Amino acid sequence: MVNCPAMAHRSHMRAIAERSTTQLGLITTGQLTRLGVSEQTRRSLTARDAIERVSPKVWRMPGHPPSWRQRLLAAILEAGPAAAVSHVAACAWWRLDGVPPGSVEVSVPYAQRPRGVPGVVHRSRDLLAVDIDRRGILPVTTPSRSIIDAAPALAPAQLEAAVDGAARSGLLRLPYLHWRIDSLRRQGRPGIPALLDVLPPPQPRPREESWLERRLTGLIRDAGLPPPRLQARLRHTGGKARVDLLFDEARLVVEADGHATHATRRQRQADAERAARLMAAGWRVARFTYEDVVERPTYVVETLRALLGLQATDLVT
8 A cells, every 4th residue: 555644754755855955954834834834744845854943934944054054044044034134244245355254144124123133124205216135045134234234243353354355346436435424424434533534535436438428427416326436447248338327335336328329220239239138137227318418317317226225115125
């Protein structure tokens, strides 16, 4: 006679193993339910040490090796989809100099109060979409935001090493870090004075190439948006491209299309090909015409604000 319960357990374990493999050996209660694993089956699998509970909503496959990354992911899965690894833990995730791995910290929107998270939870009123990098398995605050949040917990030598290493490796741009500090220190955030002590002063802005680019960067500056990198060079599958404006942390390229430089069919075709190659390399591309910049500045600013994740509705998403 076929042992149906045993076959069902084997079927469940295959499904659990397949799903958890993509999550460092972890799986949530909601995912188990969608796989058809009932509460009674969960108790049975737990009694057989086939799965073990990590937190109220997260389970682990015992055969998967435990690690710091797994602990971070467990905290994120428990805290919910709006959470991100942050503070000292995020600095360690980015391998910033002077910050060893080990701590588990996540930030969530202030309105949320997750319980049972296996780590430290920070409730944030000012976490923007642009502050979170979601390209990998773990959502994590960007290097700039991570350093700002971690500043109160880091010694001056650690803070200086983290900033210097991140700048040298290209993980952050000092003009952007200065902009983010300016936008947050009005709230009296702790750690800002110590961070400013180790930062070099802001550098003069490089010259833009054209009148239209100067007009566009002026709109960006007057609107209080983060400073872009000008005339930056990026690699793509076809080689290198020099772009007008680049917002590194938002992975956003902005091009100013003047009448003289983008007028012919071949020029437009080349522009479209370059944009496609940049998008294939993971960059977003926004183009603004002369008419946009001169006659519709509000449209330009609001479009950039949305693309940068700086709209008021994104403050706690």
